[in-house]
Amino acid sequence: MSDQQISFFSGLMPGAPLWKIAPTRDENGKSFVDFMMIIPKLKKKPQAYIDQTLKDIQMVLARYNHVVVFADMNLKINCLWISHKPQPGLAKELVSAIRQYVPEAMLVGDMAR
Helix, strand or coil: CCCCEEEECCCCCCCCCCHHCCCCCCCCHHHHEEEEEECCCCCHHHHHHHHHHHHHHHHHHCCCCCCCEEEEEEEECCCEEEECCCCCCCHHHEEEEEHHHCCCEEEEECCCC
16 A cells, blocks of 8 residues: 555645644734644555545544644554644544544643643
8 A cells, every 4th residue: 555645624745744734823823732643553454444534534623624724644654633723622622522433543642731
């Protein structure tokens, strides 16, 4: 299977480093909140499983399209990156919503802020 990368909400070119493509601030200079999830061994799963997982993630993120400003699923490293507008408890809510459909997804880092 070839390396795949999908970007949600953005139509970005695959393979670009996140520091070049992920927005960091809104038009007023307010910082966005970012977090990363790993989905272990996703790239080694059957293509139908990968496709369904990506559809599930996209469905969840579509429900939050008013606050999620960027999402990128890099299958080469099984990493989902999400940037959203700051809102108390939103990152935790997004993680929980994604884990409802992709229970093996693991948050990288700590949300005790």
